[in-house]
Amino acid sequence: METIVQNIQTVPLNNYIILSSVLFVIGVLGVMIRRNAIIVFMSIELMLNAVNLLLAAFSAFRGDPAGQIFVFFIMAVAAAEVAVGLAIIVMIFRNTRSIDINFLNRLKG
Amino acid sequence: MTGIIIISLIAIVILFLGLYKLDKAIVPLAVAALLAAITSYALAWNTNIYYFNNMLFVDNFAILFSILTIATTILILLLSPGYFEKISSNVAEYVALILFSLVGVLCMVSYNNFSMLFIGIEIMSISMYIMAGIRKKDLASNEAALKYFLMGSFATGFLLFGIALVYGFTGSFNLETISTLVMESGGQAAALFVAGILFMIVGMSFKVSAAPFHFWAPDVYDGAPSLVTSYMSSVVKTASFAAFIRMFIVAFAGVIHIFTPTLWALAAITIIVGNVIALYQDTFKRMLAYSSISHAGYMLIAILALGPDSGNAIFYYAVAYSIASVSAFAILIKVKALKNSESFDAFNGLAKNNPKSALALTISMCSLAGIPLTAGFFGKFFIFTIAINQGFYWLVGLAILNAVVAFWYYFRVIIAMYMKSPSSDEKIEYGFSYKLVLWIAAIATLLFGLLPGILSGLL
Numbered sequence: 285m286e287t288i289v290q291n292i293q294t295v296p297l298n299n300y301i302i303l304s305s306v307l308f309v310i311g312v313l314g315v316m317i318r319r320n321a322i323i324v325f326m327s328i329e330l331m332l333n334a335v336n337l338l339l340a341a342f343s344a345f346r347g348d349p350a351g352q353i354f355v356f357f358i359m360a361v362a363a364a365e366v367a368v369g370l371a372i373i374v375m376i377f378r379n380t381r382s383i384d385i386n387f388l389n390r391l392k393g
Numbered sequence: 394m395t396g397i398i399i400i401s402l403i404a405i406v407i408l409f410l411g412l413y414k415l416d417k418a419i420v421p422l423a424v425a426a427l428l429a430a431i432t433s434y435a436l437a438w439n440t441n442i443y444y445f446n447n448m449l450f451v452d453n454f455a456i457l458f459s460i461l462t463i464a465t466t467i468l469i470l471l472l473s474p475g476y477f478e479k480i481s482s483n484v485a486e487y488v489a490l491i492l493f494s495l496v497g498v499l500c501m502v503s504y505n506n507f508s509m510l511f512i513g514i515e516i517m518s519i520s521m522y523i524m525a526g527i528r529k530k531d532l533a534s535n536e537a538a539l540k541y542f543l544m545g546s547f548a549t550g551f552l553l554f555g556i557a558l559v560y561g562f563t564g565s566f567n568l569e570t571i572s573t574l575v576m577e578s579g580g581q582a583a584a585l586f587v588a589g590i591l592f593m594i595v596g597m598s599f600k601v602s603a604a605p606f607h608f609w610a611p612d613v614y615d616g617a618p619s620l621v622t623s624y625m626s627s628v629v630k631t632a633s634f635a636a637f638i639r640m641f642i643v644a645f646a647g648v649i650h651i652f653t654p655t656l657w658a659l660a661a662i663t664i665i666v667g668n669v670i671a672l673y674q675d676t677f678k679r680m681l682a683y684s685s686i687s688h689a690g691y692m693l694i695a696i697l698a699l700g701p702d703s704g705n706a707i708f709y710y711a712v713a714y715s716i717a718s719v720s721a722f723a724i725l726i727k728v729k730a731l732k733n734s735e736s737f738d739a740f741n742g743l744a745k746n747n748p749k750s751a752l753a754l755t756i757s758m759c760s761l762a763g764i765p766l767t768a769g770f771f772g773k774f775f776i777f778t779i780a781i782n783q784g785f786y787w788l789v790g791l792a793i794l795n796a797v798v799a800f801w802y803y804f805r806v807i808i809a810m811y812m813k814s815p816s817s818d819e820k821i822e823y824g825f826s827y828k829l830v831l832w833i834a835a836i837a838t839l840l841f842g843l844l845p846g847i848l849s850g851l852l
Contacts, residue, residue, distance in 0.1 A: 308550070311550065312547075315543070315547055321539065324543055325543070325546075328543070328547055328550060331547070331550035331553075332546075332549075332550055335550065335554050335556075338554070338557040338558075339557045339560065342557065342561040342564075348565075350565070350566055351557075351560055354507075354508050354511075354556075354560075354566065357512060358511070358553060361512070361515045361519075365515070365519060365542075368522050368542065369522070369542050369543075369546070372522065372535075372538045372539050372542050373539070375526060375538070376536075376539055379532060379535055380532070385543075
C-alpha cells in the first residue's frame with residue numbers, strides 16, 4: 285500500500301487534476317453530442333470515473349483514506365445505476381426497436 | 394435513525410407480502426410503518442444525535458424535513474389503492490420502491506458528510522428511475538424514465554466532481570470540518586474550492602430542476618404516471634431543497650457571498666422561465682410541472698438570502714407546496730380516469746357535478762398561487778421577508794411580479810371548473826382514503842394559512 289501511494293505521488297498533483305478534468309469534459313461533451321443511449325450512458329460512466337481518479341489522487345496526496353472509501357461508494361452505486369439504466373434502455377428497445385434518443389420526442393411543450 | 398430502520402425493514406416485508414399475494418395488507422402496513430417512523434422522529438426532537446461516525450446528524454432541521462416527507466408519502470400511499478393495480482399486478486414492488494426511495498430522502502435531509510449526501514441522492518433517484526417507467530408499454534413513460542435516468546446520473550456526475558474538488562481543498566467530506574476550515578480562511582477561498590462549490594450548485598440545480606438546468610423536468614413529470622409525478626414534485630423536490638440548503642447552512646455559510654451573483658441569476662431565471670412557459674401549456678399536468686419549476690425559483694431565494702430564518706422559510710414553503718401539489722395531482726388522477734384527458738378542458742364544469750372536488754382543487758390552486766388565507770401565501774411571505782431584510786429588493790420585486798403572472802394559469806383551471814359547462818353528467822367516485830387525503834390537504838392548507846405560527850417558530 286505504501287509503495288502504491290508513493291508511486292502515485294511521483295506524478296505532480298496538478299497533472300491528475302488536469303487529466304481528470306479532461307476526462308470529465310469528454311464525458312460531458314459525449315452526453316451532449318452523442319445520440320445513442322448506450323454511448324450517452326458510457327459518457328456518464330466516464331464522468332464518474334474521472335471523479336474516481338481525482339478522489340484517489342487527492343486521497344494519496346493528503347494521506348487520508350476517506351477519499352478512497354468514497355471511490356468504493358461511487359463504484360458500488362454506479363453498478364446499481366448500470367443495472368437500472370440498462371433495464372430502461374432494454375425496455376425502450378423492445379418498444380421502439382431503437383436506442384436513438386432523438387426518437388424520444390413525444391413529450392413537447 | 395430508528396425511522397430509517399423501520400422503513401427499510403417494512404419495505405422488505407412488503408416485498409414478501411407481494412410474494413404471498415397479501416395485496417390488501419400492503420398499504421395499511423406501509424402507512425402504519427410510516428406513522429411509527431414519524432413518531433420515532435418526533436421523539437428525537439431537540440436531542441441532536443450523531444450517527445455512523447458523524448455521517449448523519451439528526452438535528453431539528455432534519456427532523457422537521459423527515460416528518461414532512463414521511464407525512465407527504467403517507468398521503469400519496471393513501472391515494473394509491475386502485476391506482477397501481479391498473480398498471481400491473483405487482484403492487485408490492487411499487488410501494489416497496491417508494492419506501493426505499495423515502496429512505497434515501499431521510500439520508501438526504503440529515504446528512505453531515507458528503508458521502509451520505511451522495512448515497513441518499515442515489516438511493517432516492519435509482520428507485521425513482523424505475524418508478525417513472527413502470528408503464529412498460531407506454532412510450533411516454535419510457536421516455537420519462539430514460540430522460541430522468543440520463544439527466545439524473547449526469548447531475549450526479551457534476552455533484553461528485555464538485556465534492557471531489559472540495560475534498561481536494563479541505564481534505565474532508567465532513568460538513569462541520571469543512572465549515573471550520575472555511576471560517577478560519579476568513580471568507581477567502583481558493584479557485585479549486587470555488588470551482589468545487591460551483592459544480593455542486595450545478596448538480597443540485599439539476600436535482601431541484603432550477604433553470605437553466607430544468608429542461609428534463611417537464612418531460613419527466615408529464616410522462617411519468619401521475620401518482621409518481623406527485624411523489625417526485627413533492628417529496629423528491631422537498632428533499633433536494635433540504636439537502637441544498639443544508640449544504641450552505643452547515644458547510645459553506647462563510648463563503649456564500651462569493652456565490653450571491655450565481656444564486657441570484659439562478660433564482661431569477663428559474664422564476665421567469667417557470668412562470669412564462671407555464672402560461673402557454675394546454676394540459677394541466679404540464680402546467681403543474683412548469684409551476685413546480687417556478688416554485689423551485691422561489692425556494693432558491695431563501696438559499697440566496699441565507700440567514701438564521703432560511704431553513705424555516707424553506708420548510709414552510711415546502712409544507713404548503715407539498716400539500717397543495719398532492720391534492721392537485723389527486724384530483725387530476727380522478728379527472729383523467731373519468732375524461733381520459735389531462736387538458737384544461739377536462740376540468741370544464743367540474744363544480745357542477747363534483748362541487749367538493751372543485752373546492753379542494755380551488756384551495757390547492759390558491760395555495761400554489763399564494764393567495765392570502767392559504768398556506769402558500771405565508772410560504773411566499775416568509776421567503777420574501779428574509780430576502781428584503783438582506784436587501785434583495787430587485788429580486789423580490791421580480792418574484793412578486795411573477796407571482797401575479799402565475800395567477801393567470803392557476804385561475805385558468807378554476808375558471809374552467811366554475812364558469813364553463815360540463816360535457817357530461819358523470820360524477821367522480823372517491824374511495825374512503827381518497828376523501829381522507831383531500832380533506833386533510835384542504836384543512837391543512839387553510840389551517841397553516843390562518844395560523845402560520847404553528848409551524849413558523851419551530852426551527
